[in-house]
Amino acid sequence: MDDTLLDDFERPLRALCTDDTLRTVEAGAPTDALWQAIDALGYTDALVAEAQGGAGLSLRELFALVFAAGKAGLGLPFGETAVARALLAAAGHGERRGAGPIAIAPGVPGDAGSIVCRDVPGGALAQQVLVSWQGEWLLLPRDRATATPGAWRPQASATLQWHTPDLAVARFDAGAADAVALCNALHAAGMAGAMARVLELVTDYARDRKQFGRPIAQFQAVQQELSVLGEQAHSATLAARLGCSAAGVQPDPLLAATAKLRACEAARSVCAIAHAVFGAIGITEEHVLGLYTRRLHEWRAVPGTETQCARLLGEALLAQPDGLFDFVRLRLAAPALA
Known part of the structure; x- marks a missing residue:
């Protein structure tokens, strides 16, 4: 299964993530077209249950896809999006999955009740961030956060801060998720x-x-x-x-x-x-x-x-x-x- 997934995903991904494309992403160029092409491959819903329109795969099987994304140099949070979509769908928020990439990050308390997610890989490129906060998952819009550029990839990654949890467009119990x-x-x-x-x-x-x-x-x-x-x-x-x-x-x-x-x-x-x-x-x-x-x-x-x-x-x-x-x-x- 891993070999089949890797081959079917790696070949088109390699064609999309050329060296020039990777450089433009790191330089802060728009990534909407790139993400739409990757999303159209159908693998971002790999962990979503079959009854909800996904493939019903496990994290064990997702490994090959995340490995391929890392090998291709994809700067967008592909693996995080796949997991976030599965968590959202399982909690009854499938309609909130959206078309854009979703980052995942643990939240820590900031000043005046704010939520801070430090050094989120691809955080500046994500449309939303699924944040673990006080026993819940919060789906927070990235454009409502104050962003501090990351040290290694200042145009792609960031430390994000939301002034209140009420900005979440969806929230649900985290259960045993970590x-x-x-x-x-x-x-x-x-x-x-x-x-x-x-x-x-x-x-x-x-x-x-x-x-x-x-x-x-x-x-x-x-x-x-x-x-x-x-x-x-x-x-x-x-x-x-x-x-x-x-x-x-x-x-x-x-x-x-x-x-x-x-x-x-x-x-x-x-x-x-x-x-x-x-x-x-x-x-x-x-x-x-x-x-x-x-x-x-x-x-x-x-x-x-x-x-x-x-x-x-x-x-x-x-x-x-x-x-x-x-x-x-x-x-x-x-x-x-x-």
């Missing part, structure tokens, strides 16, 4: 896809770039760096699959934290090695590599951060009376397929 766990799982899958693309870019460049009359990929020092890059990228993919291994929509918080932590650790090495191999050309505005490495660094900084994920796992381990081995065996294993 916004941070959802973001961890989705961001880890996107990061894995982005690192897979970086691996392709670096490998192709090392084969083509010649020094002293032969490709630099033939030098042992470069081969060592490429092997480390490949190990890190593939380990992030395996971890992201674990984080998205839920049979429903909501991931296991510990598995999602494990996936995000491994992806963040891998991203540090992947970005450093990629720019070392490319040299100065990799940091130029014209080269596509920077679009991916900036996104990876941004994902590392957004909730949940490496520190937050490590703290969650550490506290869970300390609460496990049977020690590390049983904690990993019993709590960090993917659930069995039905």
